[in-house]
Amino acid sequence: MATVGIIGAGKVGTAIARLAVAAGDEVLLVGSPGAAYFEQIVAMTVPGARAATVDEVADVAELTILAVPFGKVDTVALNRFDDAVVVDASNHWEPVDGTPAILQGATPGLTSSELVQRLHPDVRLVKSLNHLGYHDMDTDGAPAGAVNRRAVAVAGDHQSANDTVAAFLDRIGFDAVDIGTLAAGVVLQPGEQIFGRFVQSDDLAALAAEGRQLAA
Template structure:
């Protein structure tokens, strides 16, 4: 059993929490500042999870998921997470997020996760879980070795952090495909072939390579 911290208690965060609890992990959920009745909401929507603070997650979690809207990632104080493995599960949705502050003056060639990494340089950031919907998380998990098991990508600049996230994905019901460096996670963003598509291990690896070659 591992302790998993999830920052963000929306549809994505709670879907991941349910998967982690089903896998036997302890889950600490963090809500937006000022959220009312959060403990009661957690008890109803994610039985078995515990409402927590950022400090509690920083102290206890072996893996933390950043599951807040992209437009709010710069509002999350992550200074206590230096050295920690953090999954960026966010996506930039311009109709929803507009042009958030994190994008002002940013290099247009950088992926959204590279921008998050620049914002929090001490975090061992891994891009993952962003390319499937919360409803897919609730339905598509399967036991290891299942013939039609869905694959989920990981991309990060620290091999050990990628391995930690890959082990978590396997535990919650998905085959992990390591794409390598964080920059490679650009192929997982909205508008790319992989985004929202049910793929298995071999197809995911092939599509990622194809998109990388096109971009190059």
């Protein structure tokens, strides 16, 4: 059992929260500042989770998942998470996000997670859970050892953080595949071969290697 913080209570955040609660983790869910009736919403959508603030999560969570729209990632006080393990589950959706401030003047070719890492260099950031949809999270988790268990990628520059996230993924129902550095996470973004595909570990690793070669 671990204490898991999830920042963002939309469809992705609540789907991950339900999986974590089912796995026996203590789950702290953070919504939009000033959201009305948030505690009641959490009780209805994620029974067993608890409404919390970013500061509470920063104080106690062993793992934190950033599940807010990409256009809002620079509004989250991740400076409170120095040395902590944070999963970036966001994606840049042009029709929704437009060109948010975090992209303005950004170095071409960087992944969205690398931009988040540059904003918060002391956070142990891991890119994961962004290449499957919230509906897949609700339906595709399976016990360890299950036939055709879905694989989920992990990309980050801190091996111990990658390992922490991999253990969490296994706990909530997925085979974790460490594909390397945060930059390697380019293959997990919208439009890439892995994005949205149901694959097992071997196929995910092969597609990630192929994608890295094409991106080089």
